[in-house]
Amino acid sequence: MTDFLDEFAAYEAKHGQPDRIELLLPDINAIHRGKWLPGNDAKKLVSGAVRLPLSTYAPNIMGEDIPETGLGLAIGDPDGIMMPVPGTLKPVPWADGHVAQVQCEMGEDGETISDLSTRGKLAAMVDRFAARGLKPVIASELEFYLLTPRETPEEAPCPPPHAPEAQNYELNVLDRTQEILTEIQQACAIQGLATDSLIAEYGPGQYEINFHHTDDVLEAADTAVLFRRLVRGVVQRHDMEATFMAKPYAEHPGNGMHVHVSVADESGNIFRHGGDGCGGIADTLGFAVAGVLETMAESQAVLAPHMNSFRRFAPGSFSPNLPDWGIDHRGAAIRLPDTEGPAARLEHRIGGADCNPYLAITAILGGVLYGLDRKLPPPLPIEDPNWEEPAPLGHDWRHAVDAFAASAFIRDIFGESFQHIYATLKYDEIAKLTSEITTAEYRVYLGRL
Template sequence: MTSIREAYDTYCAQYGPPDRIEMMMCDLNAVLRGKWLPGEDISKLQNGDVRLPLSAYAANIGGHEVDETGLGSIANDPDGVVIAVPESMSAVPWASDKVLQVLVDLKDENDQICLLSSRNMLRKMLDRFEGLNLSPVVATELEFHIIQTRETSSEAPKPLELSPDAQCYDLDAMADQQAILNEIMDTCAVQGIAADTLIAEYGPGQFEVNFHHTNDVMHAADTVILFRRMVRGILKKHGLGATFMAKPYADSPGNGMHVHVSLNDGENRNIFSSTAQSLSPTLGSAVAGVLSSMQDLQAVFAPHMNSFRRFQTNSFAPTTPDWGIDNRNAAVRIPEISGRGARLKHRICGADVNPYLALTAILGGILHGLEHKLTPPLALEDPACRPAPPLEHDWKNAVERFANSTIAKAIFGVPFIEVYSAIRRSEIDLLRTPVTPAEYAYYLGRM
């Protein structure tokens, strides 16, 4: 494992000493919080001399403390020790000066990574698979929109000028943004982000990046966090904006994060592979586990109010927990059932998710299916298939279902669920309180 000093020295050998070090901690909303450290003060980070409040993990989406979490001012707001992730150190090419960025976590008073660390939650899930001599292999696909710069934070997004309303796989749309898209891909190479293909997606100014499959699941989650930051930084440099909001336009497809998952055994064999023309028992159980837990875990896959706008008929997002062979309407699509490529594709998450928690939930559902040898329902293409109960459309109901879910508690633990649910409830109160422009438009002059 690379040390902090070794990673720092590697950066300096290529770019010279940094002007500053940007320490980035992922909170439960997948917002990066942290500090800037003078570039020459790497020893402070190396020696554990940098602190951040533990409550920084648990702010609501507006950045406010949530008393119900038991953290922050009501608990004297204790600090945690900043611990760097050396392998995440990289240059920031879009910055105007020399910047070294690094992901960090916090250790608590017991010298343990804080239980609210999303990265550590995923690490615990991966440890469970390792205990079974199994290794998940994942690949993610991430959608985003390029938008015009907004004057205020409450201004609605506007697509790029001359963007077609429907640009799916449109090569001209790619060519129109060639300079930006090339810079994104070049920066991926600089930052060690294993981007594969980039396409124009359906919506105006919408694009999708596919990342290479990997058995380094933690790096796959890091990649999503770092890519989102990078795209926003590059677009800002070009006088534009970017959003991974789940549904930025009411009448256009939203942004999703699709996740491919397979499982290798100790001999590096894909245990999902079947020699028959049907799912292997292990892939069937994995699918069943993911489907049976999908509604209970929806508050992770769709964490925010806007996330639930994706779950609409004809919106290109699944609305029921179902599955099918190579079926793009299904919540779980099976692209291949044999060979190295045998896998499931989870299609529920919005691009606004916390990727560490999303992968933890997906893998937890798979593990649940394997441990209980669950059998999947009939596939969508089966004539005898009957519609499954729909996914939740109400944000509050989804949060309360998660808060009381037995399988969620088995995956995340009760203390984590209590804090996560408190944050979501705070966000619900925050966003349901203001009177909306739509209410003024329809009610003010008529009532």
């Protein structure tokens, strides 16, 4: 942990002493929790003196402790010691004054990271690949909407002024929001987030950011989590709102998080060689495709973690709702943009922008490894004339959580305790949100029945 003091000294030499340090702890829903530390008190973070309850990792989406998880007051709500993640000390350019941020983990002894850490789950999955002499390489894409500011949290979203109903890569849209988008890109550069292209997506006020591919999977997931915080911070300074909610508008496309995956060994990308396998792709790529398809339904509760997430899977929506695959086919759940050469990869298109990237990427990589280990043959691609439509993915939240809770695959990659905690939190979220009577029910039923 003395490495953090060296990192902090280098930060001070470049930027000066910050007014405060924001300690960021992503919880089970990838919502940042933590503390503010005075900028002259960095030593406190490495002394074990900065603590939070370990249950901070696992509240429900509303921020409440749920006793049925076995955490919180059920066990006395013990503290964990906050530990900085090396290499994550960054300026916060959208904040007033000089503010720094650093990602943190927690553990009981100040050395071992808690089993509740979702980032730790992804690290363990990367270790599984390493044990086989393999290294996953990923890139993600995130979609989000800009909104006019709302008066109350209950108010429906409204697009920015003059936003067309279908933006669809329109450059004029980028021009009109240039000030905000440029500031987002500048903030990414300051924080070292490896962003690539930025486009106007289909929906009114919707945008997509692409991140560079990397074999540092943890950094890629960190980037996705930190980008969501960055966008909200920058946009707020312009008196706007931003949301990564999966489906903010019923009539417009939802926000997805697509993940591109390849796998390398000492000789390079193992998906790169075309072959005689299904669809003419490399056998290894076929195995990976089969693995993510076979585990997709069990993983859906982390790829689509909330009630609103499942609106993306409605029939006729813009999102794939079948566990299928195709060659450069954007209507398929698994798209293969390239099948030969160093760029050979699969694109997993099921996850929503509202997911926890650590958990979603863990589940996706777990599916890849599941297929590789078992040499699973893939089903026919969607372009094949003999293709038969598979059973659709569920559009029922509870059924998805039931599948997650009963899954041996999920238990293997996340552990039995985490599986129980996550499912318990989701059942609580289901109970709280589905018990509310909607205004639509009052409008249609109250005066007629």
